[in-house]
Amino acid sequence: MTARRVSKKPAPGTAKQIGKAQVPADARSADPIDAAAFKFAMRKVPSPVAVITTVSAGRRYGLTATAICTATADPPTILVSINRAAAACPVIEETGIFAVNFLTEDQSEIARLFTPTKRGADVLQDDARFHRGDWTQAPQGAPVLRGAVCGFDCTLVQIIANGTHNLFLGEVTNATATSESGLLYRDRLFRRLATE
């Protein structure tokens, strides 16, 4: 399996080919806002919370993530955005497999485990993060959380490097779903879904 890498930013004012689409040459006439203003606004958007996992030589890796969406339904493809500083990032590049496990509203502790802070009591890395939760293996080997809202086993088909992150496009080779309610994240807090 070979993932296709689309390399870095186009020079301002130049067109860039991504797949079959063409970015207009004059698309960069305005400067981007600063990262702090962007994050401040984006914090207002509630997001489902997942743990993205992968495995290499029997060692499991995972991180909590919200930058995940459907890319296309045909073919079934998920887009995840992962900071290149995250331990799982080069492993996904190397192995070409990952799984996306969307957490239930009762699994916020697992979300915290997979995004350790220096201030936290438990700063666990890689495989040690999997001590909590009922983890099993997807057919391709990536860790899958039993009891998650839904889970997607993915094969990497394309990598787009943008700024600090890699956008990974993964074709879905297996999916599971339950009727559990999903965990949300908004304004730096984990939250539950309310119904009207």
Ligand SMILES: Cc1cc2nc3c(=O)[nH]c(=O)nc-3n(C[C@H](O)[C@H](O)[C@H](O)COP(=O)(O)O)c2cc1C
């Ligand atoms: C709610 C939440 C959402 C996050 N979403 C992402 C994300 O989408 N992509 C990402 O690269 N990091 C995201 N992070 C940060 C990673 O979980 C964190 O940097 C993690 O520690 C990286 O893994 P590492 O410690 O193995 O390097 C998020 C953190 C939180 C708390």
